Amino acid sequence: MTTHSLAEPAIFARRESEARSYCRSFDRVFTRAVGSTLFDRDGRGYIDFLAGCSSLNYGHNDPDMKEALIAHLAADGIAHGLDMFTDTKQAFLEAFEKHILLPRNLPHRLMMTGPTGTNAVEAALKLARKVTGRQNVVAFTNGFHGMTLGALALTGNASKRAGAGGAGLGDVTRMPYAGAFGAGVDTLAQVEMMLANPSSGIDAPAAFILELVQGEGGLTAASADWVRGLADLARRHGALLIVDDIQAGIGRTGGFFSFDGMGIEPDMITLAKSLSGFGLPMAALLVRPEHDIWKPAEHNGTFRGNTHAFVTARVTLEKFWADDAFAATVAEKADLLTGHLARIAAHLPGASLRGRGMMQGIDTGSGVRAAAICAESFRQGLIIETSGAEDEVVKVLAPLTTPVAQFEEGLAILEAAVLATGSQQIAAE
């Protein structure tokens, strides 16, 4: 048990909004971070299994990105250029084309939206509606797509939705995600029946939007068959397929995209979080060229194109995605993770594994239990969070670059925390 040397600095309580959240679970003042370790003001290190909610897939302060960014600063490179042409944007786009799009034979263009995931989602929504002339968009149970009004309408979480204060969250139809009604129910067939029935009351959709692994919704992963079936269904019904790869993309599930190897080609793909690689705000919407019917500035934003992020993002592409080596190490680490989690879950009656790749977790069956595990983990030096409708899943989102030894150290803390809390009386149960 650690002794906290400092209380929460008074300035936060005095001047930061009640909306703040992670600082409540991890109540230290952090000052420095390298790789998979965060250091607090007292110099104590914490293994980071949260990774900025998958925004730090390459760890903290990667030395190559850091060097490139310092060089950019030193040379008075552009820090902010609206959406003007810059050499840094050019280099980023060229690298993205070379290392990501061409190897996958993807014809997509990049729209640099405002640098938040929710902004990329909003752009996708608008464009899908413009392209199809339809208003309705199908989102899925337990989906999470952002907090601005259009994206929030797609988001399932009731407490997040309550934030709208009663404003209309319209033009969205909710459908059951893969497995939503249990293993025996083919939800895709039901979606099909709803769309095929002209009296179902479901208006023809502009698009389907989904995450392939539901990062906030409980780490449920749709199977490749289900995803292919949905892509086919969307095509037959004249709807676009939007993959929200903000959390599950950029290596998190193994490939650069969460759908790599599934044989689908989404009409649009949203990216954010780890896109810059350094944790800098950056987001993009990938769009098939035939759908790129925007008028200039029809969807704009002051910070679209964060030039510093272009610098670091280019480094990620050249360093990690020029060949298959990195993906292979992620796959190995994912197998390792599965094995460890299976062993840890065995300590928890009724627990089961969720997710895939480096986006796995344990469904503990109880939000109270999961919270206790995370709190104990933090006491032992591990930063880890929950997911799910009831926050019942303990979610491992370690940097993909975490050294194996440190990864196992973190998992050992998790196991110890499970064992420690398992013997406690869980109050709310």
Next chain:
Amino acid sequence: MTTHSLAEPAIFARRESEARSYCRSFDRVFTRAVGSTLFDRDGRGYIDFLAGCSSLNYGHNDPDMKEALIAHLAADGIAHGLDMFTDTKQAFLEAFEKHILLPRNLPHRLMMTGPTGTNAVEAALKLARKVTGRQNVVAFTNGFHGMTLGALALTGNASKRAGAGGAGLGDVTRMPYAGAFGAGVDTLAQVEMMLANPSSGIDAPAAFILELVQGEGGLTAASADWVRGLADLARRHGALLIVDDIQAGIGRTGGFFSFDGMGIEPDMITLAKSLSGFGLPMAALLVRPEHDIWKPAEHNGTFRGNTHAFVTARVTLEKFWADDAFAATVAEKADLLTGHLARIAAHLPGASLRGRGMMQGIDTGSGVRAAAICAESFRQGLIIETSGAEDEVVKVLAPLTTPVAQFEEGLAILEAAVLATGSQQIAAE
């Protein structure tokens, strides 16, 4: 007349979305920027009277901010910390309290929203609705508040609204801004009549949201009397007053806030653009404590709190706002600007001045004419843009730190461009 040595690099046409816009007017590849000058790949310098649409009020690559950011990087300071406590956030908040809030006796708290202006606006909307239990929000003609669905509903521009593709832009009532019906019509009295009449069909509003100078809508400035009247009206009708200070705030009109000295205290204030001072994505919502009823994470976002931006933002507060000296220089420069613009406008029959502070422009009465002036300015080495419902206003948004000599050089180019285009045949007129 310049010879462009390079065409638009092919990668942009091939892989960047048609939504791109500024690069169409300023079709050079920029590589470096210092102070108020942008340099293209050929080394040609351009005086910057756009300043990232007021995101670079302190100019490009301010040496103190740059030094602080390099030091932060070199020390492996946190780049991304979600909304955890960090030393950089603490230092920023303490500086903001000391230099901005306390001198103005403002009790507000800061909510670090996703780092785009539109996100701060969305947060304000949600909170105003939660606080009042009302859905309707009053926005004004020619207002511009962002591109995500909630903020877009507040935005007046028809072509931007069309981007929604037919999705509902609801829960908003439009009212006439100051002067919207001509000098003789008291629009505030009309707003009052609409709210006082129980059969007007205007549902009781949760909030009024407005810019004090309409940055995109044509640089119309509301008088202090009008603003005070609106604040009073809002209070009497139980509605919150939200000042959107994203473009007009942070020194642009002289004070840190556009309402400094007007004797009002808005319930909420949105900030973005020049908040980081370096052009880095950053946004905040200032909220009176009694309205700060958010539940933890009720409005969240991965990039809320851009740590690099905290570093540079703190520098801005200490360097420019620790005393009144900077504001005094801005006021002097604003007077200079008024004088020059009056002289330039005299060349244009029917033209008139708009705006206040360092946010002034010339209403040329014609979008075609204004575009021609800006294009000719660019040819002569000045980056400047238009504003207004018909893009009819040439808008000067120079960095506030622009040296007087360079400022006058830029204005001389503008005058030359006005004279050059004035003798041309304006096709569409």
Next chain:
Amino acid sequence: MTTHSLAEPAIFARRESEARSYCRSFDRVFTRAVGSTLFDRDGRGYIDFLAGCSSLNYGHNDPDMKEALIAHLAADGIAHGLDMFTDTKQAFLEAFEKHILLPRNLPHRLMMTGPTGTNAVEAALKLARKVTGRQNVVAFTNGFHGMTLGALALTGNASKRAGAGGAGLGDVTRMPYAGAFGAGVDTLAQVEMMLANPSSGIDAPAAFILELVQGEGGLTAASADWVRGLADLARRHGALLIVDDIQAGIGRTGGFFSFDGMGIEPDMITLAKSLSGFGLPMAALLVRPEHDIWKPAEHNGTFRGNTHAFVTARVTLEKFWADDAFAATVAEKADLLTGHLARIAAHLPGASLRGRGMMQGIDTGSGVRAAAICAESFRQGLIIETSGAEDEVVKVLAPLTTPVAQFEEGLAILEAAVLATGSQQIAAE
């Protein structure tokens, strides 16, 4: 002062919803009615200056309509025929064409909607949106168009709007009616400015909908100039003009339509209330043929086409509208009314006249005062009601067929009631 022999029968309190209203002001059980007189269970007669809110413009139980309806019943004529062809519908349509449409050179078709005014309004809304491909509809301050969700969105009254329980009342923009901002303000010019400004935030409207005299909103009458200006403005902006003539039409303001003689030709006209002439439920939407793009049954309803109402409606057309004689008597009576009301209003400091034709009233400036006048009138044997945002207008809606002597008798009661209440202390003032 009358003694009421009977309390409200208990069955009403026990089994009729709290929504009931007129029975609260006129708390007698009525059993019989002839012409302009209603009789209660005790045989006491009341002069009817409410006329079913203008549904009984030809009085109660007109002997010719009654005879025709009894004959229809005796012959087992169709009572309910959905929208099948019947001889009664044929005869009604032929009479409507002959006596109403052809003399006015109107090309319109009739759509027999569900037999309520609100249903005709809903049909008009749908069709205007289908025809133009636009969603926004402009309605005016103090407008009243019905209680179903689409029509309620058009209705200004706050307490009626509250009935929606928070459901969205969307796709409507509110504009100031003629005179809404006082005599000196040209509201039409303001509407024009809002539509002409592409940054006003007012989406291009599918239609304008208005009453020419606002029956519930306080009897404000738009001038012919204002109406013509609006018709012109609508045409220029590609919007349809919908005149809601449910209360002001069918003779109430003199001509069959409230716009007779104004030189406009609305795209659509809604009719209900006095259309059947006998008080039977009936409504219709008149549509210019080029806008009649309905698919069969696209807007349907079980009771569209009330056959009994066709029988009596045909009688009204032949009896009252075959020549100008009836309209001439209405005009005379309207002049009489103006004179009487002017004299009565002179007893009330600050009072003024409102309305035109047989749709006039006195704005007493106070809902409390107006209610007291109506209550005292009822005690003296006159049924009369209020109108206006604050219920401040005492509204005379006598049957158009009221004999002059009885009309003057009713007005004498009104005057007596004004004098009687004028000397009372008005509590709320």
Next chain:
Amino acid sequence: MTTHSLAEPAIFARRESEARSYCRSFDRVFTRAVGSTLFDRDGRGYIDFLAGCSSLNYGHNDPDMKEALIAHLAADGIAHGLDMFTDTKQAFLEAFEKHILLPRNLPHRLMMTGPTGTNAVEAALKLARKVTGRQNVVAFTNGFHGMTLGALALTGNASKRAGAGGAGLGDVTRMPYAGAFGAGVDTLAQVEMMLANPSSGIDAPAAFILELVQGEGGLTAASADWVRGLADLARRHGALLIVDDIQAGIGRTGGFFSFDGMGIEPDMITLAKSLSGFGLPMAALLVRPEHDIWKPAEHNGTFRGNTHAFVTARVTLEKFWADDAFAATVAEKADLLTGHLARIAAHLPGASLRGRGMMQGIDTGSGVRAAAICAESFRQGLIIETSGAEDEVVKVLAPLTTPVAQFEEGLAILEAAVLATGSQQIAAE
């Protein structure tokens, strides 16, 4: 094969809107009707198995109702009394309490809404939202609830929904009706899962609204178990249960209400169609007293309370519902119908029976086939219509009072039509 002596009278094509529909299938001019027979202008009789879409459950021109209505007219009874107290309304309410409410121990009050079913549905929606403070209402696949905007949002049919012209049909969630996903899928369990999952994205509902037999949606009948389960689920989730009994109620399925004998007590019940018994426009909303929180006139309407309809409706209650005899004859006739339909369906490969009580039909599996059967039936003297998402169900809606011999005569025509069309080539198949 009949020779039609008259073409459609020209006035209809010239002056009646394209929205007209039934007259297209049954292209005769009807002039007279008695019991279950309609007569055209040439005197030809047609057996009526449509019965005004269940508005004429007691047949045409019932002699007792006719006599009462003629007497009312002869005595100058009130024809239109807004919602004032009248002796006819009193008698109706007393009869409704005595014969309907008290025997079922129902505490409900009656709200006399505008005399269309859709108006009763709109009133129910508003009240449910007011009572619960929630906006979302759950409607079911293939449900049909009316054509005004609020009711249309509940209605599943795509072509009807298209009538809205793009206006928002919001605040409604669609759920699968009983059997919507096939016999093996428990849709109620799925509804429960959606409501229980706080991340499902389904906002807590104000109400569930459903028909117990879907009159327009294809005659699917929910089992008593399913209905009871839904009632229980609604209660547990704080939502009201609204039974829309407009088509299935008032004897159509045997009891006065479609839920008689199921052991549920809906919070609200909508009635219209056969409520007056004579085909006169009339509608009502039954509300449990604790939910009757309307303010006076909060939902109003000129024709609420059609006095003529009160006269005939009272006769229906005394004549048909004073004891169980009538219900017993309906039950017998329903059994007869089931037998006949089973025999007829056997001629159609793949056909199956739908519905219950006197609301049964044959699912022919093809809209083309069903239309051919109805057209051939009409040629042979039988008026009958289709139902279902694809109009694939031939629906028998004979008056409940049809004499057995005539009922069998009609069914014989139907069988002959099935046989005649079965041998034809069905073009579209």
